[in-house]
Amino acid sequence: QQQQQQQPHQQQHQQQSGLRAPVLALRRAQDASSTSAAASRFRVALLAAEASDERVDGALLGMAAAQLARLGLQDAMMSLCAFAWCRLPQCGGREVAELASAAAKLGCDDPQFFCCVAAYCCESPYAFRCLRDVSLVATALWHRSRELPQMDGASAFRGLALAAAAHLGAGGKTSIRDIAEFLHSFANVMHLAPLSGGPCLCNEPVSAHVLTLAAAAVAPQLHFASTQDIAKLIGSVAAAWALLPQLHATVLQPMASELAQAMRFRAGDFNVQDLSLTASALTKINILEDAAADVLCEQITQKINRFTDKDISLLLWACSRPGWAAERCTEAALAELQERDLTQWQVQDLCMTSQALAKLGQAARPQLCLAAGEVFSRQLRGFVRGDKAVLLWSLAKAKVMHIGLCRLLVRSLAAEDISLLARDVVSAALWALSVVWPCLPPTPDAGPARLLQCLCATEPWQGAPDFEVANAAWALAQLPPALVVGYWPSLTAAAAGVSLPGASVHELCNLLNGLAGACQAEVLISQVSVAGQLAAKVAAALLWRLSNKSSEELSLHDRRALTATLEHASSCSCGQSTELLALRAFILGSETCCSPPPQQQPWPSHQEPQKQEQPQQPEQQQQPQQQPQQQQQQQ
Secondary structure (H helix, E strand, O other), X not given: OHHHHHHHHHHHHHHOOOOHHHHHHHHHOOOHXXXXXXXXXXXXXXXXXXXXXXXXXXXXXXXXXXXXXXXXXXHHHHHHHHHHHHHHHHXXXXXXXXXXXXXXXXXXXXXXXXXXXXXXXXXOHHHOOOHHHHHHHHHHHHHHHOOOOOOOHHHHHHHHHHHHHHHHHOOOOOOHXXXXXXXXXXXXXXXXXXXXXXXXXXXXXXXXXHHHHHHHHHHHHHHHOOHHHHHHHHHHHHHHHOOOHHHHHHHHHHHHHHHHHHHHHHHHHOOHHHHHHHHHHHHHHOOOOHHHHHHHHHHHHHHHHHOOHXXXXXXXXXXXXXXXXXXXXHHHHHHHHHOOOHHHOOHHHHHHHHHHHHHHXXXXXXXXXXXXXXXXXXXXXXXXXXXHHHHHHHHHHHOOOOHHHHHHHHHHHHOOOHHHOOHHHHHHHHHHHHHHHHHOOOOOOOHHHHHHHHHHHOOOOOOOOHHHHHHHHHHHXXXXXXXXXXXXXXXXXXXXXXXXXXXXXXXXXXXXXXXHHHHHOOOOHHHHHHHHHHHHHXXXXXXXXXXXOOOOOOXXXXXXXXXXXXXXXXXXXXXXXXXXXHHHHHHHHOHHHOOOOOOOOOOOOOOOOOOOOOOOOOOOOOHHHHHHHHHHHHO
């Protein structure tokens, strides 16, 4: 009874809040003059409320956020975030959603506010009364999760998933727009792990549960979906495809097939951004039927001249992966890139485009040369350490001899803190450095040697996939032995854990080339013995694979590299093993069936990778092996 008697007094107090009149003035503002006056009055009222520690109704804060977003008042929204972050527990789910959505829309970068919003989602997930509020908060937090490492995004989205599952499982009517927006944000953060430790979000049971419920809710409403909804849903399925393999057959593949058919019949209504996002997403799944692929590629080729720079980079990334996009869209994408002015491109788009062009091989070399020239003209201004590593890998992969840019990238990376890079990026940079090493002229600052020591000190082969271990072994064999002698014991131990039956022929060749190089480098006697024994096992596995007529064949590049390696290894003890001698005899005996090798080039021919996600297929440089012989002849 006392609470009921106090409620009218509280409502009267809230109605008399000093913020009420300024918020209503914002609501009435229509032109620039009234908007400016209302914004100034609102900021003054916020300071007064803060000074008096006034208890403000959450609904009033939500209304203020909605009006500030409508009028585009970023400064006033920043002031509101600074006022509201400690008062969020007093607000309802709708008010928190309006505040977060307005702050994200206006580009507010208040980390304290967004961290409190994430904590609210984790602690009070069922405060959100509808799926629309959940999707608004999810979209706002997704955009900030990449910029705020101190925000616990995994815990926040776990709470949002619980709220979304409650609304989807209740059987009520939910808008397909809200489902698409929530899934698009949720699927792109499922790789996150809580800051306090624990499994990633994708390993939580609620992730699979909410995706299953969302897929069931989407199917009967798909004919109401807009093209933007279809594009977001396809992107959600593509993002979840690699993280939730247990849902492929039951949830993701049926959903992807229905979305592909919806895209097929609505492709003419897709704008250029939706086309590029849909193409890149469907390339990840690679289950698109020919009829749908033809329709999508037809729309892409018709509208490609209207693609933005970001759209072109996404399309090229899709074309760099084997599948329908590579077969149908590569020529049009390269032709359009040739006509673009790269001086206006963003750094991120240049790096993504360079990486895609390197994977496309010889056909994309002219475009990659243009991109390399643009990067060199900028002198790496605005490029972070990860961008530089990607660019160095791209030049090495495509064999683009831009000595000035290679030297600049190596010097710049040598001055960076390599330990802050991801392990796979360090592994790619190590492989790239070994490829471009023979072309780098001596420098007074010894930048290449410094970078090599920084890369090897992180030991990127520890905990790496088998193909990266093989690449690292190949890379160290191409570098000066005196600089890498101390890292062979660690790499040899990692190579001993490689699954030889599961490795490809190319990976076995790279691993054998590296281990044979370790023996020739005269490492510690104990390590020579270990490397020799391991090289014999790899040679036996490779000989069995080749002699049993497996589906994998020895490429011309691998054949030439193995022949040279086994020839040089014959002078050391490990080269006299029975396994290596038998492999050498087999390769020399089958050379008559192969076409003669082409004329030796400064850069060897490019071998397409067998895995697409990372730079996985190193190629042995034979020119540096010929230089000592040429110098002896000249002397």
